[in-house]
Amino acid sequence: MGYEFDEQVEVRGADGEYAAELSPGWLVGGGLNGGYLLAVVGNALRASLPGKPDPLTISAYYLSASVPGPATVSVEVRRDGGSVATAAVDLRQGEEARLTALATYGDLGRLGDDVRTTAEEPVMPPPEECVSHAFAPEQVRRMAPMLQRFDMRFHPGQVGWAVGQPSGNGLLSAWFRLADGREPDPISLLMVVDALPPVTFDLGMPGWAPTLELTAHVRATPAPGWLKVRHATRNMAGGMFEEDCEVWDSAGRLVAQSRQLARQPRPAAD
């Protein structure tokens, strides 16, 4: 059986030129989710770099809002030598540049197995004791079809924002898995780092926060099962904020880290 996520990020083509069909299933606010787009270009990079299947680091700059439908993805290899390769990738729809990115790929399976992580895994009640995003108000679900793609369970101590009582700490944590049971892999992690609501919800600013730039590091192949995802910000200023994301797998390993620079949200349209 095929999983919907694999179909949604599929690219067809060769030699650095690919066609993709961007799915309406990832709409949120005014466009398609930035993490979904990152997974699409991440898949094209994988196709272009034989023997280096995994994103180690990728930096995407979002140029204009993507819409459901056809897109082209062009990959240009900048350096391929030794254990890693670096490439540039562009996603376009017609004449419109949507996203431009740089990435270094390698093989996570060939990295050393030393782990000296000082970060601490978020402490979460079990998923069945957390707050499902399925309880989101109808108007939120209508403007965010992407919410149907996954199962997301928020830490019950960090969902004051959902009932008009944001903590002001700039912190959100949730369990995460794809709705149809597809297990996480290094490509899906590129989506996961941008799947939660903006951390600004917890600062009393609900609404869509357009990403200017997002860089993700994939640090290990995730084990099957639920992921823990943690969003935090330390600096909202000048109409922008940085959002740090950590993704922990079911084995308790920090498998991805990302940081994005985003514009402060405007009030959500209803």
Added chain:
Amino acid sequence: MGYEFDEQVEVRGADGEYAAELSPGWLVGGGLNGGYLLAVVGNALRASLPGKPDPLTISAYYLSASVPGPATVSVEVRRDGGSVATAAVDLRQGEEARLTALATYGDLGRLGDDVRTTAEEPVMPPPEECVSHAFAPEQVRRMAPMLQRFDMRFHPGQVGWAVGQPSGNGLLSAWFRLADGREPDPISLLMVVDALPPVTFDLGMPGWAPTLELTAHVRATPAPGWLKVRHATRNMAGGMFEEDCEVWDSAGRLVAQSRQLARQPRPAAD
């Protein structure tokens, strides 16, 4: 009077094609400092984007070690509309690609003046009570001419690594200013985020840590005077580590944040 940093990052040219002369004054270990190179391409981007003088975010991928001498810098604007512009930039020496980067520029002076920073400014004793990098052993200073470019004063509680007693916390803090008194600006901040020793010194791994990728966000124009710089890591694994840097200005504002993915250091050559 001209300052040496301005001469060292100078680019000459027009229409997106520039020549630079990379300075031997920024040598460290096997090549030129990555932050210095970021400032050189940052200066070329500034020259290419009239009305948008300041880096808001820049992501550099390091392809091969740079050497002192001539370099070319090519800028290609990807989108220039509204208050920000995004461009790609490549730094080459002869046929060798050294660095490729993406950046979004704007005008820091036109951003809103709201500040809701939850990060806390590092607490440091005054510079005169901190440990100057001028006390570094002769062999370290010989392999790192860049140490002569600035005045750096380490937090006395975080320099155990200098006497063979790293804390294992993965944390370094220092006061920083350029040696000749040039005040910080958004371009020099691109160098500052990569000027301290790798945070792995504090994990008992002295030596040069090659950067794969570095993304810096410049969040405000720095006030004149000493900067406080803080390096930390949360995840060393698979032979790589992420290094987060924060730069605070003399007015107590968080003016730059960066994260890099680097390879674990090899032992320093003597």
